[in-house]
Amino acid sequence: MKTLHLDTNHPLLIKQLQELGFENHEDYTSTKSEIEAKIHEYDGIIIRSRFTIDKQFLDKASNLKFIGRVGAGLENIDCEYAEKKGIRLISAPEGNRNAVGEHALGMLLSLFNKLNKADKEVREGKWLREENRGIELDGKTVGIIGYGNMGKAFAKKLRGFDVNVICYDIKPNVGDENCAQVSLEELQKRADVLSLHTPQTALTTNMIDAEFIANFSNPFWLLNTARGKSVVTKDLVEALKSGKVLGAGLDVLEYEKKSFENLFKTKDGVLSVAEVPKAFKYLINTKNVLLSPHVAGWTIESKEKLAQTIVDKIREKFC
Numbered sequence: 613m614k615t616l617h618l619d620t621n622h623p624l625l626i627k628q629l630q631e632l633g634f635e636n637h638e639d640y641t642s643t644k645s646e647i648e649a650k651i652h653e654y655d656g657i658i659i660r661s662r663f664t665i666d667k668q669f670l671d672k673a674s675n676l677k678f679i680g681r682v683g684a685g686l687e688n689i690d691c692e693y694a695e696k697k698g699i700r701l702i703s704a705p706e707g708n709r710n711a712v713g714e715h716a717l718g719m720l721l722s723l724f725n726k727l728n729k730a731d732k733e734v735r736e737g738k739w740l741r742e743e744n745r746g747i748e749l750d751g752k753t754v755g756i757i758g759y760g761n762m763g764k765a766f767a768k769k770l771r772g773f774d775v776n777v778i779c780y781d782i783k784p785n786v787g788d789e790n791c792a793q794v795s796l797e798e799l800q801k802r803a804d805v806l807s808l809h810t811p812q813t814a815l816t817t818n819m820i821d822a823e824f825i826a827n828f829s830n831p832f833w834l835l836n837t838a839r840g841k842s843v844v845t846k847d848l849v850e851a852l853k854s855g856k857v858l859g860a861g862l863d864v865l866e867y868e869k870k871s872f873e874n875l876f877k878t879k880d881g882v883l884s885v886a887e888v889p890k891a892f893k894y895l896i897n898t899k900n901v902l903l904s905p906h907v908a909g910w911t912i913e914s915k916e917k918l919a920q921t922i923v924d925k926i927r928e929k930f931c
Contacts, residue, residue, distance in 0.1 A: 629926065656680065657680070664690075689701065707917040713769045729744065759781040
């Protein structure tokens with residue numbers, strides 16, 4: 613089978629596919645229209661998030677049998693249309709779930725103990741002990757929305773703490789020994805921490821808005837290692853200002869491009885202050901917000917695991 617690789621990945625992916633008899637071609641620079649002109653020659657494509665695989669692209673891909681997405685989410689692919697055309701969709705949430713779970717826990721502990729704030733102050737010569745008194749995770753209730761691969765990985769990481777872990781998911785009976793499944797209303801009533809682990813869908817886009825936040829009984833901490841567009845940033849900022857949200861760990865932002873490779877991009881590569889959204893200015897200047905550039909699942913180990921997962925699934929389906 614002839615396979616086109618559109619993003620760079622761990623070298624084992626190409627090596628092992630070659631060993632399985634696949635013919636591998638690499639094109640990491642051509643435009644989408646240039647790829648469309650030749651995609652009919654290929655049986656499969658391997659992509660991360662370089663561009664959207666839409667109906668026009670799929671119509672050009674007349675011989676395509678599979679799309680391997682080296683990552684968890686498939687929101688950049690018109691999945692329904694691809695499936696109608698008999699194209700198998702292969703993703704790899706198993707490959708980076710551990711990395712996401714560890715990152716979410718790291719963000720939470722850093723926020724609770726003011727580590728980013730304290731580190732910055734010490735480097736500036738400030739030795740403020742009382743101002744950096746932290747809080748403990750023990751005794752808190754952690755609410756998880758989305759209890760799939762990522763949510764379960766985070767719950768597993770919490771097993772070493774004396775915490776109550778509850779989850780809400782649109783699928784029934786997903787709870788396990790690490791987490792009790794509850795209604796959304798119960799989660800909003802009990803949670804001290806909310807961690808998002810949902811895909812980007814019509815249901816989750818703009819899910820965390822002013823009304824959603826107001827429905828929580830207690831002030832809470834927010835973690836988002838899922839998709840940026842799940843959170844309405846301006847509503848989050850208002851909640852941070854009012855104290856309804858005590859702090860936030862955000863690995864993703866609603867301003868990200870679909871490729872996840874850029875936040876704000878201008879022609880000359882320089883962003884003027886006037887172009888930065890007001891809500892984002894607040895986030896980068898407040899001490900109870902921790903930010904990272906969509907790297908929760910982006911570890912040395914997960915790069916290899918993601919590639920291996922894709923190879924294993926292709927082998928299972930096509931060899």
